[in-house]
Amino acid sequence: MALTQEEILADLAEIVEEVAGVDKEEVQLDKSFTGDLDVDSLTMVEVVVAAEEKFGVKIPDDAVKDLSTVGDAVGYIQKNQA
Amino acid sequence: MAVIKEKQGAAHTRIMGVGGYVPSRVVTNDEVITWIDSSDEWIRTRSGIAERRWGTPEETVLEMSVQSAGKALAAAGISGDQLGAIIVSTVSHFHQTPALACLVADRLGTNGAAYDISAGCAGFCYGVAQASDMVKAGSAEYVLVIGVERLSDLTDIHDRGTAFLFGDGAGAVVIGPSDTPGIGPVVWGAEGDKYDTITQTFPWNDKPEAEDGSDEVRGPFLRMEGQAVFRWASYQMAEVSLKALAEAGITASDLDAFIPHQANNRITDRLVKVLGLPEEVPVARTIAEYGNNSAATIPLAMERMLADGTAPSGGLALLIGFGAGLVYAAQVVALP
Ligand SMILES: CC(C)(COP(=O)(O)OP(=O)(O)OC[C@H]1O[C@@H](n2cnc3c(N)ncnc32)[C@H](O)[C@@H]1OP(=O)(O)O)[C@@H](O)C(=O)NCCC(=O)NCCS
Numbered sequence: 001m002a003l004t005q006e007e008i009l010a011d012l013a014e015i016v017e018e019v020a021g022v023d024k025e026e027v028q029l030d031k032s033f034t035g036d037l038d039v040d041s042l043t044m045v046e047v048v049v050a051a052e053e054k055f056g057v058k059i060p061d062d063a064v065k066d067l068s069t070v071g072d073a074v075g076y077i078q079k080n081q082a
Numbered sequence: 083m084a085v086i087k088e089k090q091g092a093a094h095t096r097i098m099g100v101g102g103y104v105p106s107r108v109v110t111n112d113e114v115i116t117w118i119d120s121s122d123e124w125i126r127t128r129s130g131i132a133e134r135r136w137g138t139p140e141e142t143v144l145e146m147s148v149q150s151a152g153k154a155l156a157a158a159g160i161s162g163d164q165l166g167a168i169i170v171s172t173v174s175h176f177h178q179t180p181a182l183a184c185l186v187a188d189r190l191g192t193n194g195a196a197y198d199i200s201a202g203c204a205g206f207c208y209g210v211a212q213a214s215d216m217v218k219a220g221s222a223e224y225v226l227v228i229g230v231e232r233l234s235d236l237t238d239i240h241d242r243g244t245a246f247l248f249g250d251g252a253g254a255v256v257i258g259p260s261d262t263p264g265i266g267p268v269v270w271g272a273e274g275d276k277y278d279t280i281t282q283t284f285p286w287n288d289k290p291e292a293e294d295g296s297d298e299v300r301g302p303f304l305r306m307e308g309q310a311v312f313r314w315a316s317y318q319m320a321e322v323s324l325k326a327l328a329e330a331g332i333t334a335s336d337l338d339a340f341i342p343h344q345a346n347n348r349i350t351d352r353l354v355k356v357l358g359l360p361e362e363v364p365v366a367r368t369i370a371e372y373g374n375n376s377a378a379t380i381p382l383a384m385e386r387m388l389a390d391g392t393a394p395s396g397g398l399a400l401l402i403g404f405g406a407g408l409v410y411a412a413q414v415v416a417l418p
Contacts, residue, residue: 042128042348045313061309 002081008055008074015050016070019043029071037070047073055081091220095257096264097210097418098160098224101153102253102385103146104372105137114246117239125246130347134249134373136234143175143182146252147230148189150381154226155190157418158256162190165256166222169213170198171205171377173406174232178286186228194222202280203343203405204270205229205377206253210401211268211411213257228254229377236282238303247346248304249373253381255418263416266330269322270411276314279307280406311408315349319404319412320356326400326412327357334359338397339387339417343404344369344379353402364392376405384417393417 003011013027020039033039039047044067048059051073057080059067067073110133111122125131137146147170155162168183168190175182175198183196201208206229213225233248257265282302284290292299323342327333334357342350347369354365366383375382380401387393395417402412 040127041309042312045309045316046352049313049317061307061313064309 003055003078005074005078008077009070011054012051012070012074012077015054016047019046019050027070029074030069032069034068051077057081089220091216091218091223092259093218094260094263095214095217096260096416098256098258099154099157099418100253100255100381100385100388101150101155101157102251102378102382103149103153104135104251104382105141105146107136107138109134109136109249111246118242118245120242120246128346128348129247130350130367130369131246131373132370134371135251135375137232137250141232141250143172143230143232143252144185144189146232146250147182147186147228147254150230150252150254151186151190151226151228153385154254154256158224158258160224160256160258162192164224165190165192165194165226167195167213167216167225168192168197168228169209169225170196170228170230171201171209172198172230173200173202173376174230174235176235182230183228190226201377201405201409201411202407203345203374203376203379204403204407204409204411206380207268207401207403207411207413208270208409210255210257210265210415211270211413214265217257217259224256224258226254226256228252229379229381231376231378233304233374233376236302236304238283238301241303241305243308244304244306247374249375251372251375251378251382253378253385255381255384265416266326266414268411268413269326269329270409272407272409273314274407276310276408279310279314279408281305312346312349314408315345315404316352319349319402319410320353322404322410322412323353323357323400323402326402326414330414332398332414334363336398337363337400339364339366339393339399341366341380341383341387341399342402344372344383345374345404377403388417
């Protein structure tokens with residue numbers, strides 16, 4: 001069964017907290033990874049790999065470039081989840 | 083029909099001595115940011131590099147090789163003429179043929195076998211694996227393995243993705259027979275489907291015409307898909323590291339040092355995390371001062387860690403090299 005936006009956000013927030021040490025309450029749809037959450041491009045790679053595992057989606061390098069906000073990532077996962 | 087007689091070498095092998103050479107010119111981040119739009123802070127946080135060494139014209143791949151080899155031979159207590167083979171790993175000896183190893187052999191006074199290998203940043207670990215097998219097979223009693231690069235000659239100082247990364251230098255080890263196991267099984271391979279992630283801008287025999295017909299096209303230079311390589315190195319190389327420990331029959335807590343290829347401190351951080359390396363195990367971080375000098379990073383770090391006492395002689399170290407190809411190799415060794 002497909003996950004809802006809220007469920008994806010909650011799981012992604014846990015990943016970001018775990019990988020980047022950002023408080024998960026901070027991880028909101030309108031926040032940008034680099035600007036607001038201080039997740040740099042290389043930490044983002046870790047977030048992406050963890051998200052791929054968690055949600056069973058493939059997030060190729062080209063797609064990562066377009067995921068600037070948490071909302072972008074949640075949207076991508078929602079659209080591509082199995 | 084007559085049967086071919088075979089030879090048997092030593093039951094075990096070890097690294098008998100290590101030596102390194104870093105060129106004299108220090109290139110700081112402040113100098114690098116006069117070439118590219120960047121900052122000292124960005125370079126330090128994304129790679130861990132504070133400065134790198136670039137060779138002067140006199141610090142050729144041959145000179146750096148001979149210097150590092152001399153130190154490794156002295157440390158091993160072996161003279162040049164005792165070497166049965168010399169393996170040089172390099173991508174910056176700018177003659178397709180003959181091999182740099184032959185010039186090194188001549189300078190060291192041996193007529194042993196001598197040849198170069200091309201395995202990028204995995205070259206040193208490839209060489210160690212080959213050399214160890216040669217000693218075990220009886221093809222040579224002592225083998226010299228050198229990793230040497232002048233990546234400065236292949237660096238486009240205006241490319242933001244690589245200008246800050248690369249350095250020059252040489253490191254060498256002597257491998258010979260041992261009473262006890264000193265070099266564990268190698269875990270190695272190539273992923274040719276990722277051939278295009280680290281490349282040369284054009285082949286030596288096909289220099290493109292300058293578009294405006296005036297200035298000569300510079301290069302060839304190294305180019306890299308940074309994110310793709312970063313992802314591969316941080317994840318797949320963690321698996322390879324774990325496999326090398328398993329094949330050697332040890333765990334991370336048995337290690338006295340972890341000496342990964344110095345490609346990026348952030349890759350090293352990730353490997354340390356996945357290995358579950360106990361905090362007291364020293365980790366090579368020479369990238370801060372040397373940058374990434376490819377096949378030379380591991381022996382240079384090994385020499386440094388032994389010299390400053392961070393790693394004990396006789397202790398167990400996990401080595402892992404990875405780079406252009408993409409290729410990789412890892413093994414557990416006893417430190418000389
Ligand atoms: C080289 C490396 C440090 C680059 O980091 P990266 O995060 O992949 O860099 P990107 O090109 O994705 O750029 C990320 C951001 O940094 C910026 N940037 C890129 N290069 C920069 C530089 N030299 N200085 C300052 N900023 C730079 C980009 O403009 C981008 O900013 P933006 O998000 O505002 O657009 C990294 O990819 C890496 O180490 N890869 C592995 C390299 C390696 O180990 N190779 C050797 C194997 S032998």
